[in-house]
Amino acid sequence: MAKPISFARGAPSLDIVDVEGLKAAADRAFAEDPAGATAYGTAIGYPPLRKWIAERHQVEPEHVLVTNGSMQADAFLFDALVEPGDSVIVERPTYDRTLLSLRNRGADVRMVELEPDGIDVAAVERELLAGTAPKLAHIIPNFQNPAGYTLSAAKRERLLELARAHQFTIFEDDPYVALRFEGSPLESMLSMDGDTVVYASSFSKTVCPGIRVGYLVGPAELIARIVKIATSTYISPSMVSEAIVYQFCISGALERSIETVKHALRERAKTLSEALRRELPDARFVEPQGGYFLWVDLPRGTDVGALFEAAAERDLQFVKGSDFVLEGAESSLRLAYSGVSPEEIEEGVGRLAEAYRDVTAGVAA
Amino acid sequence: MAKPISFARGAPSLDIVDVEGLKAAADRAFAEDPAGATAYGTAIGYPPLRKWIAERHQVEPEHVLVTNGSMQADAFLFDALVEPGDSVIVERPTYDRTLLSLRNRGADVRMVELEPDGIDVAAVERELLAGTAPKLAHIIPNFQNPAGYTLSAAKRERLLELARAHQFTIFEDDPYVALRFEGSPLESMLSMDGDTVVYASSFSKTVCPGIRVGYLVGPAELIARIVKIATSTYISPSMVSEAIVYQFCISGALERSIETVKHALRERAKTLSEALRRELPDARFVEPQGGYFLWVDLPRGTDVGALFEAAAERDLQFVKGSDFVLEGAESSLRLAYSGVSPEEIEEGVGRLAEAYRDVTAGVAA
Numbered sequence: 001m002a003k004p005i006s007f008a009r010g011a012p013s014l015d016i017v018d019v020e021g022l023k024a025a026a027d028r029a030f031a032e033d034p035a036g037a038t039a040y041g042t043a044i045g046y047p048p049l050r051k052w053i054a055e056r057h058q059v060e061p062e063h064v065l066v067t068n069g070s071m072q073a074d075a076f077l078f079d080a081l082v083e084p085g086d087s088v089i090v091e092r093p094t095y096d097r098t099l100l101s102l103r104n105r106g107a108d109v110r111m112v113e114l115e116p117d118g119i120d121v122a123a124v125e126r127e128l129l130a131g132t133a134p135k136l137a138h139i140i141p142n143f144q145n146p147a148g149y150t151l152s153a154a155k156r157e158r159l160l161e162l163a164r165a166h167q168f169t170i171f172e173d174d175p176y177v178a179l180r181f182e183g184s185p186l187e188s189m190l191s192m193d194g195d196t197v198v199y200a201s202s203f204s205k206t207v208c209p210g211i212r213v214g215y216l217v218g219p220a221e222l223i224a225r226i227v228k229i230a231t232s233t234y235i236s237p238s239m240v241s242e243a244i245v246y247q248f249c250i251s252g253a254l255e256r257s258i259e260t261v262k263h264a265l266r267e268r269a270k271t272l273s274e275a276l277r278r279e280l281p282d283a284r285f286v287e288p289q290g291g292y293f294l295w296v297d298l299p300r301g302t303d304v305g306a307l308f309e310a311a312a313e314r315d316l317q318f319v320k321g322s323d324f325v326l327e328g329a330e331s332s333l334r335l336a337y338s339g340v341s342p343e344e345i346e347e348g349v350g351r352l353a354e355a356y357r358d359v360t361a362g363v364a365a
Numbered sequence: 366m367a368k369p370i371s372f373a374r375g376a377p378s379l380d381i382v383d384v385e386g387l388k389a390a391a392d393r394a395f396a397e398d399p400a401g402a403t404a405y406g407t408a409i410g411y412p413p414l415r416k417w418i419a420e421r422h423q424v425e426p427e428h429v430l431v432t433n434g435s436m437q438a439d440a441f442l443f444d445a446l447v448e449p450g451d452s453v454i455v456e457r458p459t460y461d462r463t464l465l466s467l468r469n470r471g472a473d474v475r476m477v478e479l480e481p482d483g484i485d486v487a488a489v490e491r492e493l494l495a496g497t498a499p500k501l502a503h504i505i506p507n508f509q510n511p512a513g514y515t516l517s518a519a520k521r522e523r524l525l526e527l528a529r530a531h532q533f534t535i536f537e538d539d540p541y542v543a544l545r546f547e548g549s550p551l552e553s554m555l556s557m558d559g560d561t562v563v564y565a566s567s568f569s570k571t572v573c574p575g576i577r578v579g580y581l582v583g584p585a586e587l588i589a590r591i592v593k594i595a596t597s598t599y600i601s602p603s604m605v606s607e608a609i610v611y612q613f614c615i616s617g618a619l620e621r622s623i624e625t626v627k628h629a630l631r632e633r634a635k636t637l638s639e640a641l642r643r644e645l646p647d648a649r650f651v652e653p654q655g656g657y658f659l660w661v662d663l664p665r666g667t668d669v670g671a672l673f674e675a676a677a678e679r680d681l682q683f684v685k686g687s688d689f690v691l692e693g694a695e696s697s698l699r700l701a702y703s704g705v706s707p708e709e710i711e712e713g714v715g716r717l718a719e720a721y722r723d724v725t726a727g728v729a730a
Contacts, residue, residue, distance in 0.1 A: 019395050038382045097600070
């Protein structure tokens with residue numbers, strides 16, 4: 001058996017996690033604030049971390065809720081805002097867990113095509129003019145999961161105009177923002193209009209996923225409602241985890257960790273793009289400027305289900321494009337390069353290209 | 366202003382939390398299993414801790430789910446089992462957060478009187494014979510919150526018989542079991558019948574609350590269903606917190622911590638009981654054999670709402686009995702002795718007695 005290679009999971013490899021920094025942060029968390037780290041907190045999260053996040057986003061702490069990972073933040077937000085039958089606009093393709101979470105709540109999910117510069121805002125407008133009155137539009141603005149695309153500045157402005165005119169909330173889901181390794185950062189929609197936007201992010205990609213610390217920033221009255229939901233769900237998230245993240249942030253370890261991660265991701269994305277161009281010239285893709293993911297469109301008619309099987313036979317994993325949509329995307333796939341070394345990427349793309357040749361030969365035969 | 370004294374919150378004081386032990390456990394968690402502690406886990410929890418818990422309860426790991434605190438475990442269990450309109454039997458009085466969580470789900474909550482040896486099983490049987498078909502009976506068997514009472518062995522057996530005959534699940538909610546400082550431990554209902562019982566417990570009282578680690582033990586197919594709910598809620602609980610708890614447990618720190626906590630609780634409970642007998646002879650209560658709480662019944666007609674106000678004027682907090690029932694318990698209160706020193710207990714009972722004299726003098730006037 002070949003060594004398994006996974007382009008499937010959007011998670012960092014251990015070599016880009018600052019384990020020593022985490023250990024030191026844990027020491028300081030218990031030494032400097034033993035009461036705060038070990039006692040029941042409240043559902044707002046660990047207050048010093050809440051304040052630190054608020055300062056980063058230039059809001060008052062009342063606008064921030066720190067949660068057990070940002071998926072939990074999404075769940076609370078949906079609990080607060082989405083009733084069965086409510087329309088929610090999402091990108092097509094979008095993060096499979098968000099899609100599932102919305103469908104589990106009985107939301108009327110309206111997928112709008114994602115373009116390389118972000119969601120098709122003209123299509124959003126047509127949807128609104130046709131009578132859809134969404135509660136929420138879920139947008140992953142930077143290095144989107146699964147596509148790796150980034151929403152342009154012009155489209156950010158247009159989306160905000162549409163949201164204000166049609167009175168819906170933009171849920172700006174932004175876990176990858178810190179991981180830009182090419183190009184210039186764009187202003188968040190939150191900073192452009194704090195009344196229309198609820199913002200979520202996470203320390204999963206900058207500290208580590210296993211610490212499970214994410215957060216929401218939004219209007220104070222909405223955050224207060226969500227605090228009540230969170231209180232009756234779990235009293236408080238892990239104060240130990242949040243105190244460790246806080247110490248990690250204020251010590252400078254966070255900035256160093258982000259540099260490490262960006263450096264590795266830049267190299268991995270470049271290796272992946274070059275290998276795909278060389279080994280799989282049929283693949284169409286946009287070379288990412290940040291984040292974890294690269295979306296590949298194969299020629300129409302390519303059976304990615306069969307490709308998935310052929311790749312699995314070669315111990316290669318990826319996620320089928322169809323997992324990120326309600327229907328279609330059958331010739332597309334998502335490659336995550338966050339957890340694989342350049343050598344594994346070279347080897348993995350070789351296996352993918354072989355699998356592709358098998359599958360397309362089978363079709364031609 | 367006098368120094369505030371709180372008999373309100375069921376939480377340990379910092380002096381009985383092993384902060385050094387936690388710091389050492391965190392060091393080992395990152396050193397010995399950096400990948401396991403820092404990577405995304407899955408919703409089952411940190412596998413070594415899951416296995417450790419399973420061994421303690423003599424079940425296979427498939428019967429265990431480790432969660433972000435045991436309130437979160439309750440919420441998942443209710444999500445899996447309780448639909449709006451479903452009947453759920455609970456003790457009267459019972460933990461206010463459980464009551465709220467069930468009412469938020471639209472459950473038909475049936476409170477059955479709690480006696481000093483546990484829930485009135487004859488009243489449970491009458492409820493069943495009258496046609497109530499509960500999904501669940503929520504029982505806190507040891508050192509109940511808020512009453513401090515413990516369910517007798519005979520009643521445990523009778524409850525299981527009733528549950529089997531009427532096909533409902535017993536939710537054995539047991540966070541205080543390790544904190545017995547007098548008398549002999551009783552067998553858990555889980556160990557008597559693993560098909561009829563879902564068991565929850567927590568490390569909040571034996572490690573610390575801020576770590577937020579609790580767990581469920583139940584039938585494997587139910588646990589598998591709850592794993593799905595947990596996955597779509599938060600992917601995984603904090604692996605960092607759970608790896609720390611695991612290291613704390615296997616190092617022997619857990620057993621030492623439990624001894625420290627029990628020693629302190631024994632002294633606090635004794636001090637509280639003696640002070641009440643001396644300063645407030647109208648108080649009726651059962652001296653607890655473990656746990657955090659002592660339930661006080663005052664003479665019928667005593668206005669505990671007014672007592673609460675009069676105590677607050679003296680910077681003394683407690684929780685009114687009425688918070689733990691749907692109606693009634695207006696002459697009762699819960700005193701938590703877990704977070705207060707013997708000196709604070711003496712002083713606090715003095716203030717409570719003064720407040721009581723004020724309130725009863727007012728009534729007589």
